[in-house]
Amino acid sequence: MNVNLYDGAFTVLCAGNLVKSQESEDAGTKPDLAQQSLLNKLIRRTLVENRNQVVVLQADPTSPLYSVKSFEELRLKPDLLRGVYQMGFNRPSKIQESALPMMLAEPPQNLIAQSQSGTGKTAAFSLAMLSHVNPENKWPQCLCVAPTYELALQIGQVIEQMGKFCPDVKLAYGIRGNGLQRGISLQEQIVVGTPGTLLDWTRFKIIDPKKITLFVLDEADVMIATQGHRDQSIRIQRQLLKTCQMLLFSATFEDSVWRFAEVVVPDPNIIRLKREEETLNTIKQFYMVCRNKEEKFEAISNLYGCLTIAQAMIFCQTRKIAAWLCTALVNEGHQVALLSGELTVEQRAAIINRFKSGLEKVLVTTNVCSRGIDVAQISLVVNFDLPVDIDGNADSETYLHRIGRTGRFGKRGFAVNLVDSGLLTIIQEIETHFGRKITKLDSENLGEFEELYH
């Protein structure tokens, strides 16, 4: 596998790679989807478990439905199979079982696939592209569009790794700063890049769109959230031949994604793997009434022994409170990590990875920052502030996201809510919403909680 970044590309990449979130992390702020997605990729080393059934809707319901339980069944080129095994993949993931046979079918089939981040989509289409190319043909045959150049690079790395034993297959990055002269024709068979650059490259005939036989659009949900990307992607797609195979991937599937997908992928097969529901079934919930942040801090200090038995996450509503709490805990001699939106994506990934590997037991964070973080060993979540929406009502969905991280895979989990005395109605709202009791804790029965927790 050979990679061509062209002159100066890395300088540009590094300069733009660590872009700070300009967004405030206070209540009501929407997370930056591309950053979140990159963060997820940087902290993930294994597949995300999912016990839901894959749902397959075929374009032609009369054709037989194939699914594979092993990579051998796909009859891949031996060099490619070797690369797959070297990545430590023993068998296809749940979504790959159905998606791979469809992606590798003859005649080619179009596919729209949706499953949450970490279920093996990138690996699947990387394999499809590597399997698809004819290395003897020295021109681009597979075009893969991603929302940002950081995400394009992540995909490229998977292709490089998987194609390690395919020396004749070459990869080029179509990303900003990777400027090529008009009139130059690329020789690499696989091109991964962002919509703007790839559109320019097709227009300037650096890539001949009529010779593209496999088109992949990754992270459709992130793509349409970025101004201009939706239209650029469609303009690239329109230059391709009708016979070109089209694949589209997304982690979520709102109506807007679906409408976009239907434009980009004609006559599609559809594969969906529903996200595993977070539940409160195995989580014991408590609350403590506190008059101010100092009392909340005191409550955390009293509970500290419990926080560090396994691992704990403490959620604050704003960055400012998170930073204050972290400093106060450190001043008391505790070792805690702070995950804050002021950090670059890579710095955040480093903190999460340290936490995941157990180097820190307690992670203080805000909501925006921590979406999607999946740490199996968290057994206690503390809501330093209860999640509320802009109108000040209980935000039950966020509550579930936060505390649903504990008590996974049959383990027991605990949640402690620190409630401002004036906000007791929010606890009642949450109790009613989920139909689960939230037990009051005070200094008198803290011992009982500790016993239960141990």
Ligand SMILES: Nc1ncnc2c1ncn2[C@@H]1O[C@H](COP(=O)(O)OP(=O)(O)OP(=O)(O)O)[C@@H](O)[C@H]1O
């Ligand atoms: N068949 C497999 N066996 C074992 N590990 C796998 C398999 N397929 C993918 N993985 C690994 O699981 C992790 C998630 O895979 P991948 O990145 O392909 O998922 P994704 O759905 O594309 O998620 P994202 O959109 O966040 O990248 C990666 O570390 C990848 O190397």
